[in-house]
Amino acid sequence: MVDKFRVAQPWLTLIARLILGAVLLVAGALKIGNLQKSAMAVRAYELLPVQLANFLGYTLPWIEIGVGLLLITGAVVKISGLIGAITMLAFIIAIAQAWARGLSIDCGCFGGGGAIDPEDTRYLSEIIRDLGLFILGIYLYLYPKGRFGLDK
Amino acid sequence: MATNNGGDKGTRNLVIIMVSFIVVVGIVFSLISNRSSTSAAIPASVSADDGYGIVLNPNTKPTIDVYIDYQCPVCKTFEILNGEYLNEVIAQNKAKVVYHPMTFLGPESILAANAAACAADENEFVAMNLAIFQDQSANENSGKWQGDAMLNIGKSIGINSAKFEKCINDGNYVKWTGNVASASAAANVNGTPTVFVNGKELDRNTEYGDPIKFKAALAAGGVK
Numbered sequence: 049m050v051d052k053f054r055v056a057q058p059w060l061t062l063i064a065r066l067i068l069g070a071v072l073l074v075a076g077a078l079k080i081g082n083l084q085k086s087a088m089a090v091r092a093y094e095l096l097p098v099q100l101a102n103f104l105g106y107t108l109p110w111i112e113i114g115v116g117l118l119l120i121t122g123a124v125v126k127i128s129g130l131i132g133a134i135t136m137l138a139f140i141i142a143i144a145q146a147w148a149r150g151l152s153i154d155c156g157c158f159g160g161g162g163a164i165d166p167e168d169t170r171y172l173s174e175i176i177r178d179l180g181l182f183i184l185g186i187y188l189y190l191y192p193k194g195r196f197g198l199d200k
Numbered sequence: 201m202a203t204n205n206g207g208d209k210g211t212r213n214l215v216i217i218m219v220s221f222i223v224v225v226g227i228v229f230s231l232i233s234n235r236s237s238t239s240a241a242i243p244a245s246v247s248a249d250d251g252y253g254i255v256l257n258p259n260t261k262p263t264i265d266v267y268i269d270y271q272c273p274v275c276k277t278f279e280i281l282n283g284e285y286l287n288e289v290i291a292q293n294k295a296k297v298v299y300h301p302m303t304f305l306g307p308e309s310i311l312a313a314n315a316a317a318c319a320a321d322e323n324e325f326v327a328m329n330l331a332i333f334q335d336q337s338a339n340e341n342s343g344k345w346q347g348d349a350m351l352n353i354g355k356s357i358g359i360n361s362a363k364f365e366k367c368i369n370d371g372n373y374v375k376w377t378g379n380v381a382s383a384s385a386a387a388n389v390n391g392t393p394t395v396f397v398n399g400k401e402l403d404r405n406t407e408y409g410d411p412i413k414f415k416a417a418l419a420a421g422g423v424k
Contacts, residue, residue, distance in 0.1 A: 114223035163391035198212035
C-alpha cells in the first residue's frame, strides 16, 4: 500500500495542483470583470467592517489568480497549497456563519454574490466543495513535490 | 530518485516574480480605480455629500435614499409599485429624494445611469427614470440599450436638445457612475432596490413589495 502511494504520489500532487489551481484561477478571473459585485459579495457576509470588506472584495480576486497560477505551474507549491487551504477554511467559516445566522446570500465564490432569495441558497454544497478543496490544499502542503512542477 | 522534469531554479524564480508582479499591479490598479474620482464630471443636482446621488428637493426634510440598478428586474417592479407615490412625494416637495443608480449588473447599467444623469441636467430625471425602467429588457445584458437606445428613450419623453444628445454620445457621466458605486460600497448597499429614510433602511422583505407598507414606512420616517 505504502509503495503504491509512493508511486502515485507525484501524480496525485500534480492532479491536486491542477484542480485547486484551476479553481482558484477561474474564481479570481470571473470576479475581476465586476469588482463592485465582488465587494458586495464580501459585505453581504456581514463579518467585516465595511471598509475592510470592500478592500478584501477588490484584492481577493488577484490573490486567487496569483495562487492559482503558482499552483498550476508548480512553483512554491508548499506555500501556495497552504494559502489555498487557509483561504478555503476562511470561506467555509464565512459560509457556515452566514447559514447559522440566517442570512440569505450567494457565496460569491465565482463572481455573483450579495442577497438572494432564501430558497436559492446553496450553503451545504458550497461548504462541501470548499472542504474538498481545503483537503487538496493540505495534501499539497504535505506532499508539494510532484510531476511537471517548477520546484526542484 | 526520479525527480520531476521541472525547470531549473531560474525559470521558477522568473515565474514567481512575474506572478507577484501581476498580483501587485492588479491590486493597486483595482484599489485606485474603485475610488471616487474627484475629476469626474458630475451632474448639477449631484453632490458628494449625498453619496453622489441625483438629488430632488435638496432643501427639504426628511431624506429618502433610493439605490437601484436600471437592469435589476426587482427594481422595475419596485418602480411600478411605488414609483407613482415617490414621484408624488417629489412633486409635492414632501421629502428630499436622492437616487443612486448603481451599475454592478453590467455595462448597460452604466449606459442607463449616464442617460438618467444627462436627463437630470435637463430637469427630466423623474420621467427618464420611469421611461428607462419601462424599457427594461427581459434579460440582463441583452444588448438592448446599446447604440441609440438611450437617446430614443429621451426623445420619447420629449428631450430633444443637442446638449442631451452630446451627453449621451460622449458618456459625460460614465466616470460619475464609478463615484456612485464607490459611495454605495461605503454605505454597505448590497442589493437593489435598497431604500433608506433618514438613514434607516426599510425592510427588504415586507416594505418594498407592498405599496401600503411602503407609504407607511415613509410616513414613519417623517414624510407627511
